[in-house]
Structures are given as C-alpha cells and as structure tokens.
Amino acid sequence: MEITVGLEPWAEDDFWLLLRKNELAMTEHLGGPETEAKLRDRHRRYLALSAREPGAGRMFRVVADGDTVGSIGFWERVWQDEEVYETGWGILPEFQGRGLAARAARALVAHAGVHGTRRHLHAFPSVEHTASNAVCRAAGFVLLGEVRFEYPPGQWHASGDWRVVLRGDGS
Structure with missing residues (x-):
C-alpha cells in the first residue's frame, strides 16, 4: 500500500517537532543538539520564513498517512555568486528507511x-551522511561535487553539493 x-x-504549535529533531540521533551530522533557547529562535525563524512571500522559501511539517514524520524546508541563499535556494530535512527515527524523505x-x-x-535548489549533506546523500539521489538532485560547507556556523565539513534545476535551460 502506497504511503x-x-x-x-x-x-x-510545531515546536514539539524541533524538540524531537534535537535528539542526538538527529543532530550528529549537524553539530549536535542545540539549547532550548536556540530551538525557540529557530522556531521563530521558521514561522517568519513561512509568513513571507512564497518566493522567499518555506518550512513544512512532513506528514505521512496523517502522522507528522519530520520537517523539510527551503530558503534563499547565495552560493558561488548565484542566488539559489538551499534545502534541508529531517525525518524522525521511527519513520526513517521508508523513502519518506525522498518523497x-x-x-x-x-x-x-x-x-x-530561483533557478536552482541545492542540498549540502555531509559526505559521511549516506542516508541524506541517498535522499538527494532519489529525489532527482545531481551531485556537482564535494565542497567545504559551513554548518552550523563555525564548523566546516566536507559536503556534497547536490542541485536540482527548478526553472531554465537546465544548466
């Protein structure tokens, strides 16, 4: 049966999801758990992003068959002198391994x-995060190569630069 x-x-009222996503299993590739104050600030940023015009980006709860299973979003950034979108996601541990993140x-x-x-949407998972790299591949992103990426601020790591074309000639 298709989910x-x-x-x-x-x-x-989605703050609870940030608390769940702050568990060590969910943050090991993101610099580790954050303080509750940082989570409340993130929650405010997510609400503010989604209150802006649609082209600025959005944060979403991922819902599968009525259950909240994680979150995903996209936001504006400049990458290699181009205005692009960046995306990131997290699926709760008990729902992982079912293809929900790729969908x-x-x-x-x-x-x-x-x-x-924006013309392009990028994702920058750590090269060591095999599951997120597999999500990119399954979702139709193309791997442009390995880059040094800063996240969280002050922490640099090797990441894949995955890109999908949203509009234009595809280059």
Missing part, C-alpha cells in the same frame, strides 16, 4: 518550482 506524503506549513524532497522541489523565483 501518502504531504507538506503542511510550519505552524505555531518529501520531491514534493518540495515541485512546490519551489511553482512558487519560487
């Missing part, structure tokens, strides 16, 4: 393609 995956706009990423690509203004 239905949808994206729900980030809402005020959410494909839904996000479709959403950004319709509502966004």
Whole structure:
C-alpha cells in the first residue's frame, strides 16, 4: 500500500517537532543538539520564513498517512555568486528507511518550482551522511561535487553539493 506524503506549513504549535529533531540521533551530522533557547529562535525563524512571500522559501511539517514524520524546508541563499535556494530535512527515527524523505524532497522541489523565483535548489549533506546523500539521489538532485560547507556556523565539513534545476535551460 502506497504511503501518502504531504507538506503542511510550519505552524505555531510545531515546536514539539524541533524538540524531537534535537535528539542526538538527529543532530550528529549537524553539530549536535542545540539549547532550548536556540530551538525557540529557530522556531521563530521558521514561522517568519513561512509568513513571507512564497518566493522567499518555506518550512513544512512532513506528514505521512496523517502522522507528522519530520520537517523539510527551503530558503534563499547565495552560493558561488548565484542566488539559489538551499534545502534541508529531517525525518524522525521511527519513520526513517521508508523513502519518506525522498518523497518529501520531491514534493518540495515541485512546490519551489511553482512558487519560487530561483533557478536552482541545492542540498549540502555531509559526505559521511549516506542516508541524506541517498535522499538527494532519489529525489532527482545531481551531485556537482564535494565542497567545504559551513554548518552550523563555525564548523566546516566536507559536503556534497547536490542541485536540482527548478526553472531554465537546465544548466
């Protein structure tokens, strides 16, 4: 039976999901757990992002067959002198391994393609994060190569530069 995956706009009462995603198993490739104050700040940023015009980006809860299973979003950034979108996601441990992140990423690509203004969407998973690299591949991203990427601020690591074309000639 096919699982239905949808994206729900980030809402005020979604803070619990940030708390769940702050567990060590979810943050080992992201610099480790954050303080509750940092999580509350992130929650405010997610709400503010989704209150802006659609082309600025969005944060979503990922919902599968009625259950909240994680989050995904996209936001504006400049990468190698180009205005692009960046994306990131996290699926809760008990829902991992079912292809939900890749399906959410494909839904996000479709959403950004319709509502966004940037030509490319990038993802920068650590080269050591095999699951997120597999999500990129399954969602139709193309690996451009390995880059040094800073996340969180002050922590540099080797990442894959994955890109999908949202509009234009595909280059």
